[in-house]
Amino acid sequence: MRPLKDAQLGAFTFFASALPHDVCGSNGLPLTPNSIKILGRFQILKTLTHPRLCQYVDISRGKHERLIVVAEHYESSLSDFQKRGITASPEKVLQMAYEVLEGLEFMNKHGMVHRALSGHNVLLDCKGNVKLAKFGLYHMTDHGADVDFPIGYPSYLAPEVIAQGSFHPSDPSRDVAPLPSGPKTDVWSLGVLLFELCAGRRLLQNIDISERLKFILTLGCMDDIVTVLAEEHGCLDTIKELPENVLELLRKCLTFLPSKRPTPTDLLRDHVFNGVSCLYTPFQKPVSLFSSSLRCAHLELPEDISELCKDDDEDYLSERAIDEVYHLWCLAGGDLEKELTNKEIIQSKPPICTLPKLKDVAGEAYYPLLEDEQSSLPQSNSSNELSATVTLPLIIRERDTEYQLIRIILFDRLLKAYPYKKNLVWKEARVDIPPLVRGLAWAALLGIEGDIQAKYESIDKDTPIPTDRQIEVDIPRCHQYDELLSSPQGHVKFRRVLKAWVVSHPDLVYWQGLDSLCAPFLYLNFNNEALAYACMSAFIPKYLYNFFLKDNSHVIQEYLTVFSQMIAFHDPELSNHLNEIGFIPDLYAIPWFLTMFTHVFPLHKIFHLWDTLLLGNSSFPFCIGVAILQQLRDRLLANGFNECILLFSDLPEIDIERCVRESINLFCWTPKSATYRQHAQPPKTAGDNGFGKTATYYSSDYQDMSKTDLSREPLALCDLKAEVSPRISAEDLIDLCELSLAGPTKRTRAGKPKIVAVDIRSAEDFSRGHISGSVNIPFGTVFSPDGELVQCPATGILQNSRGRVIVVICHAMKSAFAAHLVKVNFSRVCILDGGINKLKSTGLLTVPSPQI
Template sequence: MKPLKDAQLGAFTFFASALPHDVCGSNGLPLTPNSIKILGRFQLLKTITHPRLCQYVDISRGKHGMTTSVGCPVVMLLLLITREEGNMTSSPVLQIAHEVLEGLEFMNKNGMVHRALSPHNVLMDCKGNIKLAKFGLYHMTDHGADVDFPIGYPSYLAPEVIAQGSFHPSDPSHDEAPLPSGPKTDVWSLGVLLFELCAGRRLLQNIDITERLKFILTLGCMDDIVTVLAEEHGCLDSIKALPENVLELLRKCLTFLPSKRPTPAELLRDPVFSEVSRIYTPYQKPVSLFSSSLRCAHLELPEDISDLCKDDDEDYLSQRAIDEVYHLWCLAGGDLEKELTNKEIIQSKPPICTLPKLKDVAGEAYYPLLEDEQSSLPQSNSSNELSSTVTLPLIIRERDTEYQLIRIILFDRLLKAYPYKKNLVWKEARVDIPPLVRGLAWAALLGIEGDIQAKYESIDKDTPIPTDRQIEVDIPRCHQYDELLSSPQGHIKFRRVLKAWVVSHPDLVYWQGLDSLCAPFLYLNFNNEALAYACMSAFIPKYLYNFFLKDNSHVIQEYLTVFSQMIAFHDPELSNHLNEIGFIPDLYAIPWFLTMFTHVFPLHKIFHLWDTLLLGNSSFPFCIGVAILQQLRDRLLANGFNECILLFSDLPEIDIERCVRESINLFCWTPKSATYRQHAQPPKVAGDNGFGKTATYYSSDYQDIPKTDLSREPLALCDLKAEMSPRISAEDLIDLCELSLAGPTKRTKTGKPKIVAVDIRTGEDFNRGHISGSINIPFNTTFSPEGELVQCPASGVLQNYRGRVIVVISHAMKSAFATHLVKVNFPRVCILDGGINKLKPTGLLTVPSPQI
């Protein structure tokens, strides 16, 4: 990206053509507005960077189909050079031609032509380098089909373009659209531009449009078009005085027949440029983050690191990329349409000057050290403010310009050092992820590495498959409120990414909901389908392992059963009510988990939800589900089955930040093994880039822990459904209680244990051997035959531990005691898998000391 110090912002506006309101497409849905089509095609332009092209930064869609494109134009038009210097010598003409052709050739490699070359769009920066502006107008408007004005200027259009005449899809006089212009049309336009430079005047400017077009078309009868043009405009002597190589270049550009006219690539390699081309270094595209090529940051640090920030007058912001600064300007309240309205005309100095003063941000913020203990630089003047900003709600932090500046710079450095600094990416992502870099940050959290582009390109995305029909039906219904995803380009990319996943996973099938899963990744990586595919391919096996089997009923049923146990574990009162009215998770939670909530929430909420989800393990979605239910708790408890069905048919507004906060709290209270599923992803092998072996947010995934004799045993689905409370493993109990031969040591801040082991065996069995610190509450003395809690010392002891994690221990797997506790609204009740027998071989059981 171009640094701000070398750039100026500019903008141009145009109106997309309107569509009739009463016409629908072949799928029965309203036609996509042309302005949205333009917005979708524009996204590709943001990825095209070249020294000879003005960089596009953003596009906005205003009222009545008005579209505003923001880019980085430069200072001086070629026309000004002509007026100031008169006739040009051969060397500048050849240099200008060479630089224009470099830009045109790069465009052609990206499947584009300019079609609007004119003195207004061939610009020159302060260093004398040529840059082409508005090079994407022809592409984003679908070769002019989506606007009511022609693309290009008649004086500079090639004869074959003029011969086609004007075209608009709604014009009934045209049966079919003309073929799009090819690269050779720009060569003609360049020829006219160079001729004007050499002649020192504009051509065909003082005659009406009809005569002008007739004259251009009659040039086809001439052998030497350059001489005819010179005679027509009274500059024959000036043209004849040009060096032969310049005249030869003009003749090749102004070749009437397209079949004989060279392309920009052919002309660049013409002997006419043999001397000029020696001074130019071929453009090398920067190495991307995910590729097979080696990459490194060329960073030279002074011996004294503080020397980086000694200059108080240094404009550090100008060193940042123009897209970052534009993003910050928008955060600071910048309104592009409002600026254009107020100014009436785009000025050479852009509205970026309204960016709030970031001068108070100390220089070290622009050069963050990646290890805190190494930092000896003075703190920013506003460091206290930034520290307090971290505690503010996320939506406020994302709109704080100074805070976002510092976070963007930090993540930029961390991501450039990925995967070496993967752990620090995790650490900073726990604070928050700047929206500007969310796509790359998610890829890092998912452990994406390698040449993802080559892998994506190797997948056959064109051969028809049976799933194509279902994909075509689903895409027009997936997050279509979003302008980007609803654009034709969005649909094309959706189709390609989804099909790539289906083709590359032959053991799985396409289920409805896969399109919703794809949407966040595609939105964040709209111009990088390979990265969207790679992220989606890494996300699904972690959180939705085997969900997309042809027969996934056993996977779904196990998942929903574990979710039911999680509801009972965290909110037994709500669980009892929902079970009583028959409102089971099968009726509402399948779309939640099958799409990881993307079918339920809009994208802006999914981004905040998944920022945290990606830091948790595969059981974190259970906690999100419980947190959603708890936000609706009062309404659910007050309603019956029918009312609950209606409530979930149109889910009320959910506070996502509160949901995330409560999900984390629920996760911290959930023992790892309580969410064990035998159909979850198997443990990862050594060397795998898994989440469990990298920086940890809450805890490693229980599925990744090597299995031992103390691990949970698989359970038949019918047996799992028969239990209201989850089981936990013996190793989990030992870890939570920090059991050792010296006894339990784990305590909370209040001095009380966070977990309590309740041994429900008889007193005799308890005295023969029990877990140190456990309490003995025999089952038959605590509950009546009807399941009511009996008023006795044992029940009083239980009441003292209400709110703690209660682990029920018995001889065999008897869940009745735990079930009774849940039914009388005891939270956080679980059962020791395998009972006391699992612990006997450990040597951790103790016996009471003999009474003397």
């Protein structure tokens, strides 16, 4: 998106054709409303950025198939010349013709034609340069098939368009739709516009519509259409005085037969523009964030950086991208339908310029210093308010105009510096991610780099494969409440991205749920299938490694077993109840984890959930699952098996912000090796878990760490299922013990260490060597044969340890002690993998000095 600068934001509205309510498609589903189809096709228009085209910004649906389109707008247009009867100079005619052709050529390269050229759709900016408006109307309406009005104006339509007549799909008298107009159609319309500029008057305005069309069709018998038009409108002398190159341009544009009429590309290379073309620099598409080309910014900074924002009258907001300004206008309370209603206009372009909350934002806000170690929030007249805003709920922050402006500017700079500023992207994402840049921010968090477009294009997405049928069945059921994803264009893109993933991962298969997993990436990158595919391809191995194997039962079962242990670790009372009634994770959690909750929650909740999920490692989904259960805790504890099944068949409303907050807390209390899975992604370089060292002392994903003698050992699935509590590695225990002894900052509010190591060996074995700081509670001293706690001093030690991580240490792997603790509702219980024997080679065991 280019800067707003001297442009305005304009809006126009129209109605899509209504479909009959009692008709279904061949698949038995209701027909997709035409307004939804238009909304889907519109999306590609937002990506077309060219100096000669008015930038499209947004589209919204109203009642009764109404559509409102927002786009770049200028007050001046060619119709101003026509209204004032001004004759344009030959130089001006050639300049405007060349600029219009530049815009048309760019459209043609993207498979589009204008078809609605007229004086009021050729706008002029403050420098008098051409900006084509409404150039996407013909494309978004499927060549006019989805609306009840014709696309184009009879005075400017080419003869071949007139000859086809009007057409509507519901018209029973027409079996075959006319062929879509081609690039040469716009050349004729341009010729009429140029003729009017030269003549200083409108053509064919004083005769009725039928006579007007009849006259245009009879032009096919004439040798010199320009002369005939000039005689018809009494301006022959004016036309004859035009320079030869202008006359030749008019004749070429107004060639009756399409086969002999040039295209916009042909005309741009024609000798009639020899004196004009040298004045223009060929348009170069800006380098995208993910490509093989180098990106750089050409900056001119003053010697004294403090002088940068001294001009109080400078309109900093106009330098921001058009879509940013519109987004902020909406946050400030802008309402498109209300604007149109207040103006008493339907098909017009009212200016959108109300941004009252942003007038007092200081210039420094537009130039944040990325290396400033202090707050990332810039100093402004309301800096205190902004600092306070960070502490407000996310949904409020996302609706705060000034806060979003500052966050958008900051992320815009960080993403433009990606991957160099990748660490800062992670840091700021921990605060929040502005919705406007969420797609690119997620890509940065997933580490996407390189020429993703070339890779995506190299994948065969057209050759039929066996999976096609299942994809076709799944797509019409995937998040179809969303207008964008339910549009035909959405279905096409869904199909292409899913098929690209299946084809490029021959070792994996398509499982139902993959479509739901794709939905958030496709929604955020609707006009960039390559980025949606790249994000999905990076996301799956990180969080769902080998979930899509042909036989994934062992992977799923291990995952669900670890999840069961996480429930017992964090909420033993709930775990005991669910186990007693037989309500195991296999009955409800497979769709959660196979789709990373996208099958469970609507997209707007997934966005907030994944903003945090992408900062965590592969174990974070376990914490999300436990947090969901804890929100339903009271109802689950009060119900039996059948009631729980009914509860999960229609999951109650989940407070997603609370879920995220509690997930982070659960994650911070989970030792990193407790979620070890032998079927997880192979080790990579260890790194920050995304929440920062200030958030947790469990600093990285255990799956990413290199294996050592003190690491967790793989365990057979049957043995893993036999254990209620998770195991932790010896290296994890060593780290935790060191941290607990490091000082008061590593202790709980009561001043107690966050961990207690309970050695359940006999007192004699304990005296031969034990972990420093561990307590000795022999197995038989605290539990009766029926598993109840016995009142004794050791029991008091255990009771005082509630709330801390309890690590059970024994000779080998007797998990009965840990299971008994869970049974009597002790939380955060885990077992040392390998027992005390794992630590004997470390030299860390303490032997008490003999008493004298």
